[in-house]
Amino acid sequence: MRILVIGGVAGGMSAAARARRLDEHAEIIVFEKGKYVSFANCGLPYHVGGEIEQDSYLLLHTPDSLKAELDLDVRTEHEVISIDRDAQSVLVATPEGTETFEYDALVLSPGADAIVPPIEGMDLPEVTHLRTVDQARSLAVRAADARRAVVMGAGFIGLETAEALRHRGLEVTVVELAPQVLPPLAPEMSSLVEKELRAHGVDVRTGVAAVGVVKDPAHEGVTVNLDDGGAIGADIVVVSVGVRPSSALASEAGLEVDGRGAIVVDDQQRTTDPHIWAAGDAIAVRHGVTGQVGPVPLAGPANRQGRRAADSIMGRIDKAQPVLGTAIVRVFGETAAMTGASPRMLDMAGIDYFVVHTHPANHAGYYPGSQVLHLMGVFSPEGKLLGAQAVGPDGADKRIDVLATALRAGMDADDIAELELAYAPPFGSAKDPVNMLGFLAQNVVNGTTRTWSAKDLEWARDSALILDVRSEREYAMGHLPEALNLPHTHIREYIEGVKQIAAGRPVRVLCASGVRSYYAHRVLAQHGLDSATLDGGMFTLVESVPGLELVHGTAQPANA
Incomplete structure (x- = not known):
């Protein structure tokens, strides 16, 4: 059996390695259009920031090591330019010309391409991406002599890059079209990350888009122009606004792709051609909670998909599970x-x-x-x-x-x-x-707890008694102007007074994190009051309502 694999790194190399473990006699050829077939792309920002000192540490395997360890025929700088499904062959551009290879099974793992915004200046030498080892090497060298950097995009890679450049001592500005950094996070969680960025000197611009990058005639470097009229000087501009599936080869071969350009596969990674499988960032997967289908470019799923494709080729049944999108990022x-x-x-x-x-x-x-x-x-x-x-x-x-x-x-x-x-x-x-x-x-x-949240704040201000059950000292450090203070340890003592002040209104209780307000809520509820505790307390409320105005100093307490 001859198995051809298009693309290395996570999905492709996992498929090739698994296939070899299952069949010692198969001929397995891996085509990689770049210079490196197996590298730690998730580690690129950490080389830029100096935490991974040697770029060689990013190179996990070479064609020689894969030949010695797994007897794989790995060919770098070989780009597959077309697939002939009827002939079960591919046409490959090699350093010496073009060559045709036939296959019994074909695995597509072409990955994803960086999105390039359709704006002026994306071809300037100051503008780069961070997707390859060579780009990481170049960026690390350039950062040593640069003073200012702009990172376009505040997703995972964008924030890791911003942190890396800040570690290098650069002035860093992050520009994000969405109203928050890390758009996959809930806003109240994202705001915590934004505070950390600002605490480390990163200038964060959200809800704004770059509309062009132009050479600065007065100074070295470039100017990044924003759609709000702002302009930011930079010596380096890193574009990290997302990726799209690299599925042109599959599409041109007549394989089914979805509306976002992702290759459609079944639960064994097989495409709409029975001899072709696909894995990695280029494929469509089903989300395990929403059921929505689309690309999820994460290394963990890509590795498992490559393994599953090899199992399927060898006749093993290993059905894919929906993807949960589990992800993590460090920001300072x-x-x-x-x-x-x-x-x-x-x-x-x-x-x-x-x-x-x-x-x-x-x-x-x-x-x-x-x-x-x-x-x-x-x-x-x-x-x-x-x-x-x-x-x-x-x-x-x-x-x-x-x-x-x-x-x-x-x-x-x-x-x-x-x-x-x-x-x-x-x-x-x-x-x-x-x-x-x-x-x-x-x-x-089970109904033990009723909660209220930031979305209920205006209603609570108009229609409820807001009871702040923190200590008097905490209350004085900042509280809602409408809130009356009654420390939770005094709730039982002054329960009749609370009833009089509420005068039939619902009582909405809050504290710092939601623990003490829960205790108070349980007391109030069991004394017949319509009460609810603020979910997450002031911690969550402040992060959920940007610019929330708090009053400082003491005020008339509820137990007066």
Whole structure:
């Protein structure tokens, strides 16, 4: 059997390596149009920033090492330019000319192409992308002599690049068309990341687009012009506004692609041609929560897809699972991670849900080094987990990994509340943040807790008694102007006074993170008051309402 693989890196090399393990006698040829068939593309920004000092560390395998280890015939700088499905052959542009290769099975793993905005100046030498080892090498060298950089795009790679260039000492501006950085995050979680960027000197411009890059006649470098009339000087411009599937070869061969240009495959990675499989960033996958189909360019799924394609070629049945989109990024001292569906995705899909936020310590509060972890869970009305997000300096990764596993297993709030997770003071708490998320969702589902959120703020201001149950000192440091202060430890003592002040109105309770307001809410509810606790407390409210005005200083308390 002859197996041809188009494209290396994650999907293609996983397919080739798995095929060899399953069939020692197959002839396996890998064609890679670039110079490197196996490199750590996720590590590129860390070489630019100097954390990965030697670019050679990014090169995982070479044609020689793959030949020695797996007996693979790997041909770099060989570009497949056409597929003849009837003849089961491909035409390859080689350094010596063109050559035709026949196949019994063909695996497509062409990856994705960087999107180039249709604006002036994208061909200037100051403008680059960060998709290849050569681009990372060049950017690292140029950063040593540069002073100013603009990063177009505030997604994962954009923010990693911004951090890398800031580590190099450059003045960095991030420009993002969306109204927030990291658009996949919920806005209240994204704002935490934006604060971290600003705290490290990064100029963040959201809700604005670059409309052109022009040479600066007065100074060295270029000027990036924005659609709000702004202009930013730069010595380096890194374009990171997204990718699109590199599916032209498949499309020209008559294989089915979807509306976004992704190659359509079945649950064994087979395309609409029975002799051709596809894997990686170029294919369409189904989302495990929303059911929506489209490209999800992530390394983990690409590796599994390549492995599955090889299994299918060898006659093994290994059906693909839907993708959850689990992802993580470090931004200076914060980590942002996510899995499953966001509220925005669920809104677009028309799926009902509720959200809970918690702000626990990343490990036992009495153990040195404890820091706040911001955790958000999205659940169906019945309590099934639909998605989760976390932002924090430490511990976000393991919580999202646990929740991604729970999501794959179809767990609900009851299951998550009962997860038995490793505990010792340096690593977590007896009630882990993951368990706490489950407890919160349990309480909402079974009616123990009623919550209100930022979207209810204007209604609460007009129609409810807002009760701030933090300490008097916390209240004085900043509170809603309408809120009356009654520390939660005094709720029972002054319950009749609260009833008089409420005068039949609903009571909406808040505190810093939602814990004390939950305690107060339970007391109020059991004394017959229409009460609800603010989901996530002031932590979440402030991040959810940009520019929220708070009053500082003491005011008339509710127990006066």
